[in-house]
Amino acid sequence: MASFLNTRALVEGAFMAGLTTVMGLLGIIIPPILIVMPIPLAVLVMRRDLRVAVLSLAVTGILMTILYANPLQAAVLLIQFGPLGLVLGLLYKNYVTAGHALVTASLISVIASVAVIALVFLIGELNLATLQAAANTSLDKVFQMYQQAGLSVPPEEQKLLRDSIKTAVSLLPAIWVLSSVLSTVLTYIIGSKVLKRLGYKVSALPPFSQWRLPWYSIWGLILGLSFFMAGAKFNLNWLNITGQNLLMIFGFSFFVVGLSVVVYYFKVLPLSKPFKTIMIVLLFIYIGFMYWAVAVLGIFDAIFNIRRPLINKEI
Structure with missing residues (x-):
């Protein structure tokens, strides 16, 4: 009987790994889908245990590495949403109050975001100076188009636009972190609804x-x-x-x-x-x-x- 249950758990873990991988693939095309990517792992922790979910996450990593054209993209998705799914599952399972659960999940999400940013910077795929230079190059082309059309952009306005680009580029880490927290809140809410539909009791968020x-x-x-x-x-x-x-x-x-x-x-x-x-x-x-x-x-x-x-x- 125990062996049968273990086999069922492994099969369920494999199914969740496949589902998570598909969500990741679809999320590349339709980014909002990534919000629900951690939910299969959270459900697996709730239905089974953490060990099965970790094994499922490992299988997900292997599938992503094989199926994704860009290994870096697979690593980013795995780091960003894998630990979050496991932690959300534990928070749901231990019936942690919604406020504390959101704070904990958001911290995990922020740590994952920082790890992703560090990874991307480390391998040279992202550089704030390069992004700013590319934006300024695009801006130069726009100014040239205006000149060819007989219009001119005053130097003070050009400087204002370049300063705005510099500020926007420098704030990209904060934007990334805030989007991660917002994504975590939405994931928690959707995950709560999914688990309720499956018959599990979860802590409800307090009114706004x-x-x-x-x-x-x-x-x-x-x-x-x-x-x-x-x-x-x-x-x-x-x-x-x-x-x-x-x-x-x-x-x-x-x-x-x-x-x-x-x-x-x-x-x-x-x-x-x-x-x-x-x-x-x-x-x-x-x-x-x-x-x-x-x-x-x-x-x-x-x-x-x-x-x-x-x-x-x-x-």
């Missing part, structure tokens, strides 16, 4: 209006600002870029929490619908200014828990 960050998360902003200022003062470009990326990551995180605070008070306070509509419209129209205003609101909530006075009210 109750999302918050611990007070010590403000150290991310403090470090980012310190690195940014120190890099500018001592002319250390790498330190300056690190600070910019940290500020972007934690600034966006506090912006999300600030939105959660706004939603909370929209639900709790007896505001009229026209007033709420006007506030939402203004938020979108003046998003450049409102972004940091909402982020500051998130910072205050992390430090002072400004939703506490109304915590007993219905949300």
Whole structure:
């Protein structure tokens, strides 16, 4: 009987490995599919155990190496989504609360993203200076097209565009990390729904209006600002870029929490619908200014828990 069950587990693991590989192949063509790539491994951990899932992940790696045209692409997908699937499975299986599960899964995803970035930089497939040079070359061609059409772009506008490209390229690591976290949240939500459909009990996410960050998360902003200022003062470009990326990551995180605070008070306070509509419209129209205003609101909530006075009210 035990042998039969082991055989069934191995067959199921092989099937999940094939399914994960197919999702990876489809994800190259349709990137949003990659969001569900860790789910088969998570389901396997839930249904069987970690050993079977690890074996399935190893088979997935072999299949990817054989079937994928680019081995680097296979390695990136394996590093980015393999450990995440295993960790999500353990979190689901141990019924870890949704908040702690998301934090843990996001940390794993961020570590995987950093490992992927390091790998790509190490083998020379990606270089920020090369990307910036390529973008500037494309920009030069655009300026030439304008000149041939009898139009000219003022030097100050050209400089502004080049500075914008430089900033965008330097913030690519932060964009990658934030996209990984967002992908992890979506993966967790979809995985929860899949497991519920399979009859398993999983921890549900709290309402968006109750999302918050611990007070010590403000150290991310403090470090980012310190690195940014120190890099500018001592002319250390790498330190300056690190600070910019940290500020972007934690600034966006506090912006999300600030939105959660706004939603909370929209639900709790007896505001009229026209007033709420006007506030939402203004938020979108003046998003450049409102972004940091909402982020500051998130910072205050992390430090002072400004939703506490109304915590007993219905949300």
